[in-house]
Amino acid sequence: MEASPLIRISVWPSHGEGTALVSWEVDNALLGGDFYVYRSPDGIGEWLLLNDEPVNGSYLLDTGFRMRDRSRIPHWRLLCEKSGRSHDSAVVGLFETVSRKDCGVANVIRHTELVRMKGNGLRALYYPARTGGLPCPYVDTETGAHYASGCAGTAGDCYGTGLAGGYRAPMVVWLELYGGSMQGGTNDEDGVGQTDRRNQKARILAAFIPQKGDMVVLHATDDRFFVDKSETSKLRGIIPVVSDVDLVLLARNHDAYRLPREETLP
Numbered sequence: 001m002e003a004s005p006l007i008r009i010s011v012w013p014s015h016g017e018g019t020a021l022v023s024w025e026v027d028n029a030l031l032g033g034d035f036y037v038y039r040s041p042d043g044i045g046e047w048l049l050l051n052d053e054p055v056n057g058s059y060l061l062d063t064g065f066r067m068r069d070r071s072r073i074p075h076w077r078l079l080c081e082k083s084g085r086s087h088d089s090a091v092v093g094l095f096e097t098v099s100r101k102d103c104g105v106a107n108v109i110r111h112t113e114l115v116r117m118k119g120n121g122l123r124a125l126y127y128p129a130r131t132g133g134l135p136c137p138y139v140d141t142e143t144g145a146h147y148a149s150g151c152a153g154t155a156g157d158c159y160g161t162g163l164a165g166g167y168r169a170p171m172v173v174w175l176e177l178y179g180g181s182m183q184g185g186t187n188d189e190d191g192v193g194q195t196d197r198r199n200q201k202a203r204i205l206a207a208f209i210p211q212k213g214d215m216v217v218l219h220a221t222d223d224r225f226f227v228d229k230s231e232t233s234k235l236r237g238i239i240p241v242v243s244d245v246d247l248v249l250l251a252r253n254h255d256a257y258r259l260p261r262e263e264t265l266p
């Protein structure tokens with residue numbers, strides 16, 4: 001592997017003005033290349049290209065930057081095209097303005113957790129819920145009721161979320177289940193899946209903040225859970241390291257089980 005010629009990216013946010021100055025340093029080999037800058041609301045997905053026209057210099061002022069929600073830290077990355085080749089940068093978050101040493105400490109904590117979880121944890125797929133996009137046409141806008149029989153199997157199947165597609169691409173995470181409680185079966189007739197509601201606590205090792213409505217799928221059993229509450233330990237209050245989440249097991253007839261399952265973990 002050759003070293004990336006993209007040397008460093010820095011992000012300087014101005015929360016008051018809703019802007020962020022994204023600047024970069026590159027190897028001589030990439031000077032004068034075509035640069036494209038992307039922003040994600042959380043570094044997980046939904047990468048948005050900020051410039052249709054390439055930048056040939058070394059910075060771009062992102063004027064659409066908003067920190068809507070303190071739990072989602074925007075991230076940026078850079079693509080450079082030169083001489084018919086593309087170079088992708090690392091992903092940088094706002095936390096990159098924290099010192100390199102702090103990032104190192106976060107990595108040490110993550111590594112320690114990882115070693116522990118490899119002993120008694122599980123690998124699972126984590127599906128972030130979509131937060132925008134086309135609304136499902138099978139939701140009654142007055143009552144909020146979802147007509148799963150209409151939605152199921154359509155190209156825009158929302159899997160019960162109310163937004164077409166339902167979830168973003170999954171990530172593999174390590175998690176440790178550590179406590180749960182059975183609640184009496186509350187049979188509901190419409191099959192939305194509150195039967196055998198089971199709450200489960202889990203510790204998830206992830207450099208992002210779990211959100212209510214995200215889905216966790218245990219690979220071995222295909223048990224699927226919604227994230228309910230979550231509490232994330234953050235180094236210096238900024239860098240997410242590990243989260244304790246309340247999970248709710250979904251009944252097998254829940255819409256979420258229509259989401260095709262990944263057969264193998266990457």
Ligand SMILES: [Zn+2]
Pocket residue numbers: 136137138139146148151157158159160161162163
């Ligand atoms: Zn639907």
